Each structure stands twice: as C-alpha cells, then as structure tokens.
Amino acid sequence: MTTMSLRVQSLNSDTTFALTFSHPALPKPFVLLLDPWLHSSSYVYHPLFSNQSHTTPPCISSISQLSPVPDVVIVSQKKTDHCNEGTLKELDWDGAAKNTLLYAAPGAEKVVLGWKWFDQKRLRWFRRGETMKVEFPSGEEKPTVGGPAGWLELLFMAPKWLWELPALHNAIGIKWVIPRNQGQGNQIYSILFSPHGAPVASLRPWLSSLSSQPPTPGRGARAQTTASPQPKLSLLIHPFCHIRSLLGGEIISGFPGGLSICRHAVVDNWMSAHDESKDVRGITARLLRYRLWDVNKVEKDLKEEGIGGVRVSMLHAGDEVGFELC
Template identity: 30%
Template sequence: MALTVKSLNADTSFLLTFDPPAAPLSSPGLFPGSFTILIDPWLVGPSIILNSVFSHSEQTTKPSISDLKNLDREPDLILVSQDKPDHCHEATLRQLPPDCESTILAIPSAAKKIRSWKHFRPEFVHALPRYAQGDQQSIHRIVLPPPTPRGTCGEVTVTWIPAKRDLSKVHHAIGITYRPPCTVLSLLSPMHYIDLPMSPPPSPGSPMTIASSPRTIVPSPYNDREKTISVIYSPHGVSYDVIRPYASSYLVSESALPLTALLHSFDCVENPWWLGGNISAGSLGGTEIAKNLYARAWVSAHDADKDNRGWAVKLTQIAQHAVDEVKRGLEEGVVRKKLSNTEVVTLGSGEHHRIIVG
C-alpha cells in the first residue's frame, strides 16, 4: 500500500494518489481500488483578493501542467480547503468540463463560491461539515467498491477541523484517511476468493494508546487490524490542540497512526493583527503535530516564492525555514531516536514523494 504526493505548482496544489497493496509501483492511481485527490489547484493566472490594489499574487514557478485536462485521468475527488483564490481558483477549476464526474468537497464558504459559478453540476459539489468528536455525520465518507464481488469495500474519509476564534479564517486542517478495498485468495483453492471479516473496533491497547499526558499519542506494539493511510493537510497551520480530538479518537479507531504524511508550511508568515495576524504557523506549529502523531513524512506546503503585490502585503513578514532547520526542530527533545525519523520533504513543481505503508 502506498501514498504518492505530487506537487503541481511547488506551492500548495497537490495530487495525492492512494494505492492498494497489490498495485504495481510503475502505474500509481491506475489499479482497481486506487484513489486520487486533487487539492487546491491553481495553475494559471493571478490570485486576486478584492482587487489588484489590495492583493495580487502570481506564481514565479511554472506549474508542471498548464491545464487540468492534462492529468493522467480525472481525479476521484477535488478538495478545496479555503475560499481564498490561491486555493479556490476559478480559472483553474473551470478547466474541468461542466460534466466532470469528480466529487468536489470544499469548506462551506468555498462550496458556496463554487456553486455560484454555475459551472459544475450541483449534485457533485458538497460542503464539508465541521468535525465534532463522536459525531459520525461530521466525517465525509466515500466507499470504495471491492475489485471482485466477494471482496470487502474500502473507504476514504475527509474531515474538516477548523480552529476557533481564527481572525484570518485560514487556520484549519483537513484530515484524510484511505483504507483500501481487499480481496484475498483462498489458501485451499487459489482460484477462488474469500471475504475478509469487518475490522473489529480497537482494543484499549491497539493500535494506539493515549499516554498519561493528554497531549501525547504513543504507538502500541500491537496492531490487530489492517493499516490505514492518513494525511493531515494544513497549509497555513493549526495548533495541535485543534487536531488532537480527531487524532485521539478517530485516527486511533481507524488504525491510522502513526500519521502517514503531514502537508504543512515550513515558513512563518505574519501580518499586523488588523490584517489577520498570523497567516502561516510555519515549522513551529508543524513540529508539534509531526512529533505528537509520529508523522512518517512532512511535506512543505504553501512555501513557494510568489510575486506578491498590493496594499495588503506591504507589512507582511516572512520567516523562512530550510529543511535542515525543520529536521533540527523535530529532533529537539526526542528521547528515542526512532520517533524522530520523520522525512522532511520539499517538492518542486512536478516532483513527487512516495511513501510505502507496510
């Protein structure tokens, strides 16, 4: 089983490809049971907030593709995490045909904006509910059919976890999990398939347990159910305290820890309070999440150089952090070396990083 993270614009437009265990490494996303998610596509034109005098942003790195029609195939899901134009970019999304069959999931304000364009069929555009611990209706679920009639279904879930009292309205996380559909060959009759039983709920010691500190999640040495790939996407960052209820309940119950990948900014971006204050939490916030969830990989998001102009960016301050600095932050205070083995990755336009989950 594998997750491939591909950057389309070296910033925060990603294509995530989830592959089941049987999928060959040579053709990600094309095997039965594979699933693709396109995140916040921005490939052409500027990003303008209100008007060019207020905020005008252009990419300085050429995207790997200039048109969403150039993707290998139509994505299964399009995820829009904000209503700001560098995440919810109309010109780019309109590259998809009106009869596109990709499901579009967006936070409520972005879903409202996308519907107002009247470009996509409304039944394919869905607003993500706010996550509430213990409320199964606050998690959007997509069932993946099995490759054979006697197999078991897989599942993709998407969860929106916003911060409270967020003046800038950019600090939230999107939680994603992928459990592949399964088919198992019978040992008694290799030409016939058998059904797998439904995964039981986790016992108190499996697969993860909450340690005495309420802020720490500790891996259990036992795991009695199949692995689930998990991703946290938070390009502007969010406090770990916001994510913790989701991690300590849902991710634990789904056997989805350690976290497979964290997509989070390295750089810290600050505006005056009256312009939103902190815009990007940077490596400090990401380090807290990566350490507590034992992330296998941390991929830089929203850190690309851009040509930013306008009144709104004149007072913006950016503290950049290189890969080595981020690694040092992850190693500080770690007692057991194996818990600091998070891969720290920056992806150029068109580059990808593949994570194998055993």
C-alpha cells in the first residue's frame, strides 16, 4: 500500500506553518512554508499607530534552520506579520534554497520586489481566480510503488467589495492532486489557509470544486449524500479568536467565520491560526475588542450548531501533527 502523508508544524504559534508532503515517488519530502515571521516587531504605517510582536518564542530562530529546505514559500498578504523582510532574507536563496520559489498575494509581490534583493524569476504572484500548478520535483521512476505523487494546485481567493476588507480577508486554497487508476478519478487532499478569515461567498467556487473528490480515508462520522454531495475540506487553517476594531471593523473573523465554512463544507480538521496572544501596542491597541475561543469551546459550539466529526486542534511553536492519506 502506498504511504502518502502530510505533516503540519507550527513555527511561531501564529500563522507560520511548514507543510511537509511525503510520497514514495518523491525523491525527498516537499516543504511548503506559509507566512514566515519569526522575529522583530510588525507595524502598520508607523510603530506608534499599530505595533505587535511575538510573546511566544518560535521553535527556530531562522528559517535557514528548516530541514528539508522549503521548496515553496507562500506570502498570503502584504502586512509585515505575513510578509516579513527580515525573516525571508534569512533563507539562503543563493545556496541551499537556490530552487525555492516565492508565491505572493496581490500587493505583497510589490513589497518583495521593493526590497531589491530578490530575483524576480523566483517570484510568482497570485491573480484572482487563476489556479497555479506546482509540480513536484521528479525523482527516479518507481512504477511499482503506487504511481506518481501528483502535484499541488494553489488558488488565491479574496472578497470583491471594499467594505469586506479584501486586503485582510483572503484565503489560499491548496489542493494535493494525486492521480489514481484509470476510471477512479484523482484523489484530492484539500487545505484552506485563511489567517484572517474570508467570506464564504469568495470561497464557494473553490469549495464546490471539492464536491467530486473521493472520501478522505479515516474521516469522521458525517456521510455525504448522493443526491447533493457537500464539499469535503480536508484541513481548515483558520483563527478561533474574533477580533474587531472600533476604528476599522472586523479584523479577524475567528470562530464565527470558521463556523460559516463548516456549514458549507464537510471539514475533517480545523487548526487554529493567528491566535497567539501577541504584545500589541500603538494608538489602535486600545480600540481592539477580542472574543476568545479555545479548543474546548470550539468543539462545544460546533456540536451545539449540529456540526460533528471535525477534529479541532491548536498548535503551539514546535508542535506538529501528521495526516496519513493511505
């Protein structure tokens, strides 16, 4: 039997995750790094306006310590707690990471190019509605071991309307597409990374594309009906804590936003993101209002909404969890 797995590790208790894809046909595990921010403060406009820093030490001091070296780095937005110059520059782009590619959300690509150190040929930028295919490195042919490893498909999703804060409330859809025997269709492992939350209206087309995927091995008790199949989302990486500003409205949709996704898709796993209790300072700090959910409250409130079978987790720096596909 083919062993395919995904390992997710939190590097900073916030939104920096290393996703490691393993398959017998791959010459080495394939690593995708999300929103690397390990140190230094992150400010908006000016430190006196809004400034935040980690209160939990990351599990590594530099992304150059990651092993294996990331194959792909994704920056989901241009804010410095997602697109952090100091952290990104520590990767040995001309040495060990010479083949690493950086995928940047709209706006973030201009920030990266503005640093004037990054090779533009290594930069890929997302465009709304355009799926980007990431090929795995090819190794030796292994025709007797379960077939090819497949590929990744990435899609950037954002709301259309200004009042929905499109610069914050976006998401990256990640599909691991694994070809199967003729007539069986492709196996898909789906991941939705939305560090601030995103309106379901902006996610619905991508979620609908998951309806035809075969059941994920070992999933929970909820069954899909043949008459109206519900999209199956393998992993949701989304905040628990809801944050709004008296100045700018909803900053992070938290549990209510994740609940909306769970109502529109069968979610196997929900992992917390952006929920570190950071040191927040500046003029806007006193204008923030928080509503907190922990793992137990998320589980309880999901059950009260009639939603079962979702495995809920919150990873702290250095914690990791593995998912076996088969």
